[in-house]
Amino acid sequence: MDLTILYRGPLASCDYDCPYCPFAKRRDSRAQLTADRAALARFAEWAAAQGEHGDRLSILCTPWGEGLVRSWYRRTLAELSRLPHIRRVAIQTNLSCRTDWLAEADLDTLALWCTYHPGQTPYDRFLAKTRELTALGARFSVGIVGFPEHLEHARRLRADLPEQVYLWVNAAEGRSYTDAEAARWTALDPLFPFSRHPHESAGLPCRTGESVISVDGDGTVRRCHFVPAELGNLYDGSYRTALRPRACPRSVCDCHIGYVHLETLPLYDVFAGGVLERIPAAAPPARAIQLLRPTPP
Template sequence: MKLTVLYRGPLSSCNYGCEYCPFGKWKHTEEELAKDRADLERFLAWAESRTQDTLAVFFTPWGEALIWPWYQEALARLTHLPHVERVAVQTNLSCKLDWVPRCRPEKLGIWATYHPEWVKRRRFVAQCEKLSALGVRYSAGMVGFRRFAAEAEALRGELPADTYLWINAVKDGKEAPYTPEDVARFTQVDPLFPVNNTRHPSLGRACRGGESVISVDGEGTARRCHFIPEPIGNIYAPDFDAALKPRPCSKQTCGCHIGYVHLEYLELDRVFGSGILERVPTLPLGRPPAAP
């Protein structure tokens, strides 16, 4: 069986304080951190035991995980497992990178988000350059606030030409809709911006979520994805594998990359290939998928 797991434990804190993020500058108690570490250790033991499968693991924390050594060690451990083909993590890239040489770099993927309010562009670019030197595949990106447009263009100019720079469209309704000029400007930076700036019809559509892709929390509760709260089982239950089956999407639309990238009709797996977790296209970027 090939199975991709999006792991999100109880960690919900960050060393940055972005105004739009509920976890900015939130601090855990020692007890809460110990619980997060114990939950992660249990998950690692489960992953290590699944030798009959081919696994990919994607850490998508509510906050910043790589400032904590147990997440760094988790990435290193998982990349050395023969049955794990890919390990990726979402991060603001503020951590030291001295743990990366302990990983198998060809299995490691980094989804790095640039927050210009909290880090100098040169510092972020330098971190990306270190990843390149270490042989780690990564993408970089930003939230698509209009006030960040010039910064996104500047970052595009400083990153290597072969580094994919994504822009996450603001779709929470709190910002005025993008004008055609806004869309064109961000699309110059990220050719796939129109795809992310769309809430894709998903109700009743075939999706890999719940069959070959699952979301797992610290207790082991599995869901088809992060955006549908209904549990489908628990990975620590002996009969869990029976829960993995095709499930058409139950939501009207899907607007987040880590969700819609698994909708089969969009065929984005052809665009991202083996870089699907860290959001790195492996084919030349062409026109966005046609509307259904």
Template structure:
């Protein structure tokens, strides 16, 4: 069995103050941090013990995980397990990256996001250079707000061609044809993000070969369907895995719609689904203008 797990514990604090994020600059009290650390330790122990399943894990914290030592330690720990194919995390890349030298870089990967106004482009690029020097797989992304376009273009120009730059459509923002073309020039797959995908009753890998796990072990089909289908720690998740149609009208988040079977995006991102890297990247085309430096 091959199973992808999106894990989200109680952590909700972040060191950034992005105006488009409801968790910006949130501070978790000590008791919540202790609960998050204990939940992650329990999850890591379960991963270690579950050797009959080929596992891939993506940590999707509401806040920033890599500023917490227990997320860094857990990624290193899980990366060395033979039955873990990939362990990745969504991160703003504000924290140092040298700890990844202790990880198995064939397994560990990062899904990184550049937030203009929170970190300088130069500092962010330094982190990317550190990841490349270590041989860590990573993607880079931005939120497609009009005020971010110039910085996104500059970032694309400064990144090597082999680094995939993805763009998330900004929540609540409408894109006309010209705006969509600007962002698509940076991310050829932007079209999948810019319009919500009809998903009701459509087949999805979620709940079959991909699940969402909460800090208490509750298992859901995905982050966007709240109804639990079992619990990780009592084994009830195993018989619950089966093909299902989606119960939501639309799916508009990459970590959800990448698993919608009719879209075929698992093939597009084969080998890099969790860290959001397309299989055929960089594309066989002319070099991106200004890139490769």
């Protein structure tokens, strides 16, 4: 079985205080950090054992906080990347951590989904980290939230990043973009039209719940982060009998880690080989983006 897992443990602390994030500068207690470390170790042990069953796994860690400032995330990702049945292991990160740990990882398997947050770290420091990743041969994408005040930062990033590094732009939550505003962001990220509007998803086929699942620190399995209904537990195997094709029960899906799995969108083709780390298979030409552009609700 080929299975994609979105893992989110108890960790909810971050070293940044972005005004648009509810977990900004939140601090986990020692007990909470201990619980998160134990939960990740349990998950990693389970993932390592799945090779004995012939399963192949792709794993994206989507912590509420920043995982890579914690040693157990760095170590676990590196260890998982070296297992032959792990097709991909990736994590969302603000890239505030050091990068030398990547020398212990299989960089054909491990990848990073990096977000630049203006005002939280000096631009030159963030850019230097991306250059370290490039020198190490790591696969990564870089992105930014599409607030008007971030536009010049995004333009600077696009100019300074290597051409092959994809710069993505997330539409700011709840923000409506004029066509002129959207055009400015699309000039930087040709795939921005997919983020601009929430996707009507009710009743549409989605890979979540069949080949994609969400797992929390207790091993509770759901189809995705955005649908609370439980499918079973990872560690007792009860989730397996629940895996089947499913239609989306939500009216709309407005987060990339959700709508990327909608079968009605072409994003598995666009991101072929890089779905979890948000790296397109190739830079899509403008005409292709025009053809793929979703219809606004």
